[in-house]
Amino acid sequence: MAQRGTERARSCNFVARDNCWKKAIETELDAARRWSHKWGFLKVPLEELIEDGKKENTKPRIELPERLQVRPVTPVEKYIKVIPSPPVPKTSQGFIGWRSAVPELGLERGFQIQSCKGTFFKDLKWPQEASD
Numbered sequence: 001m002a003q004r005g006t007e008r009a010r011s012c013n014f015v016a017r018d019n020c021w022k023k024a025i026e027t028e029l030d031a032a033r034r035w036s037h038k039w040g041f042l043k044v045p046l047e048e049l050i051e052d053g054k055k056e057n058t059k060p061r062i063e064l065p066e067r068l069q070v071r072p073v074t075p076v077e078k079y080i081k082v083i084p085s086p087p088v089p090k091t092s093q094g095f096i097g098w099r100s101a102v103p104e105l106g107l108e109r110g111f112q113i114q115s116c117k118g119t120f121f122k123d124l125k126w127p128q129e130a131s132d
Helices: 002-012 014-043 046-056 116-123
Strands: none
Touching: none
16 A cells, blocks of 8 residues: 555656756766867877877977986995895794894894893892793
8 A cells, every 4th residue: 555655656746757857868968068078088099199199209308417317226236235044944943033043144233132030030139040
């Protein structure tokens, strides 16, 4: 019963449906008018675009002063020295800290391990062996 009422309301409201249809048509026409302004370049054949690009490249090149010119790229190898890595450990236990233990790699620069236990024992003036 409720469905018949909604169907009847939809079919009887001709003015509202007509206004919606008019608005949709207006939107389509407006979009069609603006399309050529926004996307008209897509209608131009590719050959014409390539020819236009060639014509623009014929401009004379201006020489920049030396201070404004881009310097050539310096190879990274000049500044960064990469030494080979030590052999990979055979056990999973050996993987823990295997690269940081090698002093040549310099991974622990200026780093000192401090634990809470060590500072606690130092405060009490106890020997470090007591922590084991």
